[in-house]
Amino acid sequence: MRMYDLITKKKNGQELTQEEIQYFIKGYTNGEIPDYQAAALLMAIYFQGLNDKETAILTECMTHSGDVVDLSEIPGIKVDKHSTGGVGDTTTLVITPIVAACGVPIPKMSGRGLGHTGGTLDKLEAIPNFNISLSKAKFLENVKSIGLSIVGQTGNLVPADRKLYALRDVTSTIDNISLIASSIMSKKIASGTDAILLDVKTGSGAFMKSVEDSIELAQTMVNIGEHLGIKTIALITDMNQPLGQAIGNALEVKEALAVLRGEGPQDLTKLCLHLSANMLYLAEKGSLEECIKVAEGAIESGAAFDKFRELVKFQGGDVSVIDDPSLFAKAPYQKEIKAEQAGWITQIDSEQCGLASVTLGAGRQTLEDEIDFSAGIILKKKVGEQVAKGDVLAKIHTSDQNAIERAEEMIKEALHISSQAPQKLPLIYARVTSEGVEKLE
Numbered sequence: 001m002r003m004y005d006l007i008t009k010k011k012n013g014q015e016l017t018q019e020e021i022q023y024f025i026k027g028y029t030n031g032e033i034p035d036y037q038a039a040a041l042l043m044a045i046y047f048q049g050l051n052d053k054e055t056a057i058l059t060e061c062m063t064h065s066g067d068v069v070d071l072s073e074i075p076g077i078k079v080d081k082h083s084t085g086g087v088g089d090t091t092t093l094v095i096t097p098i099v100a101a102c103g104v105p106i107p108k109m110s111g112r113g114l115g116h117t118g119g120t121l122d123k124l125e126a127i128p129n130f131n132i133s134l135s136k137a138k139f140l141e142n143v144k145s146i147g148l149s150i151v152g153q154t155g156n157l158v159p160a161d162r163k164l165y166a167l168r169d170v171t172s173t174i175d176n177i178s179l180i181a182s183s184i185m186s187k188k189i190a191s192g193t194d195a196i197l198l199d200v201k202t203g204s205g206a207f208m209k210s211v212e213d214s215i216e217l218a219q220t221m222v223n224i225g226e227h228l229g230i231k232t233i234a235l236i237t238d239m240n241q242p243l244g245q246a247i248g249n250a251l252e253v254k255e256a257l258a259v260l261r262g263e264g265p266q267d268l269t270k271l272c273l274h275l276s277a278n279m280l281y282l283a284e285k286g287s288l289e290e291c292i293k294v295a296e297g298a299i300e301s302g303a304a305f306d307k308f309r310e311l312v313k314f315q316g317g318d319v320s321v322i323d324d325p326s327l328f329a330k331a332p333y334q335k336e337i338k339a340e341q342a343g344w345i346t347q348i349d350s351e352q353c354g355l356a357s358v359t360l361g362a363g364r365q366t367l368e369d370e371i372d373f374s375a376g377i378i379l380k381k382k383v384g385e386q387v388a389k390g391d392v393l394a395k396i397h398t399s400d401q402n403a404i405e406r407a408e409e410m411i412k413e414a415l416h417i418s419s420q421a422p423q424k425l426p427l428i429y430a431r432v433t434s435e436g437v438e439k440l441e
Contacts (some may be wrong), residue, residue, distance in 0.1 A: 248376015
């Protein structure tokens with residue numbers, strides 16, 4: 001078998017066999033296939049596409065290119081959740097304790113933020129002494145003990161994806177549905193859970209800008225999961241404005257705690273309840289309607305908050321900041337941004353807000369950048385709200401006084417005020433299952 005023949009075959013739009021895809025993934029991961037031939041095949045795939053069968057085979061081969069986590073010693077149906085990335089996307093910190101409090105084990109491997117999107121690990125590390133680098137034995141022990149653990153990816157998981165993603169990044173082959181879907185799903189499947197909930201973001205702050213493209217990506221990932229025996233559901237959710245009010249690590253942790261206390265922003269709370277309900281549904285805890293009520297009960301009873309506190313304690317974190325969020329580190333410089341005219345908030349550019357938070361120190365532009373956990377933005381107004389001249393639109397938090405002016409300009413550019421009220425933005429556009437697409441709003 002030769003790479004030349006695979007490249008020619010896909011260039012001509014023909015279907016690759018399982019043996020051919022296995023040959024490519026194994027050879028490229030082991031260094032036997034050079035970058036220039038792998039890049040040629042990626043470009044052929046980019047233009048000719050992969051069908052559902054090829055995409056599922058590619059995902060399975062990537063999944064088994066390295067270690068696959070064995071969670072068999074944890075009883076019950078294990079459920080994972082993945083978000084395609086957004087701004088103010090604090091959902092993991094809320095839904096994992098909700099679902100775990102309802103009796104579903106959550107062994108969660110999360111990532112760091114890069115660019116304008118935040119990362120769950122960075123948010124958790126805003127909690128003093130929180131340890132995201134547990135041994136496999138401690139990770140499994142925590143899930144068995146309290147039903148929940150959140151760590152960084154460890155071991156040799158999906159090395160094929162690491163190599164291929166780096167190559168795609170420099171060959172302009174990132175934005176292909178099959179390649180995106182196989183990259184995401186190979187990592188999730190290698191994490192060893194029985195079911196996966198996908199939160200596919202759509203809009204200005206998301207990778208997929210249109211609802212149609214987001215649904216196509218969701219369908220591809222659901223098909224992969226089902227083909228490989230993993231129960232999978234996807235929700236298409238809005239990222240045309242940041243989720244909730246907080247953007248930035250410690251600020252988002254405090255907002256997550258507010259949601260778990262039943263005091264959080266309406267949009268973040270609603271989305272977290274729907275995500276939690278779908279995870280409970282995947283774990284066979286009842287109908288979707290019943291699962292929403294169960295999730296609501298976990299917040300109302302305080303069980304979800306207690307579970308998050310337990311998570312922090314079991315992973316070495318300082319629980320005093322959980323009990324009293326005012327103890328979180330505060331940024332030395334804070335500035336209010338006020339409306340220069342009256343009207344209605346018609347748009348908040350999520351990506352621009354995310355980049356402004358990076359400017360303030362809340363994110364990183366390279367993996368080596370250090371994060372200021374206290375930095376970020378609190379949005380005081382959201383799309384659809386009426387404002388008077390002089391109203392506070394947002395508040396900046398930073399340790400870098402020199403960053404304030406630039407971030408303020410970016411936030412002002414992101415917030416649009418008009419004389420007419422805008423149409424209401426849907427929070428959840430659709431639910432995608434193996435049975436099809438259900439439009440929700």
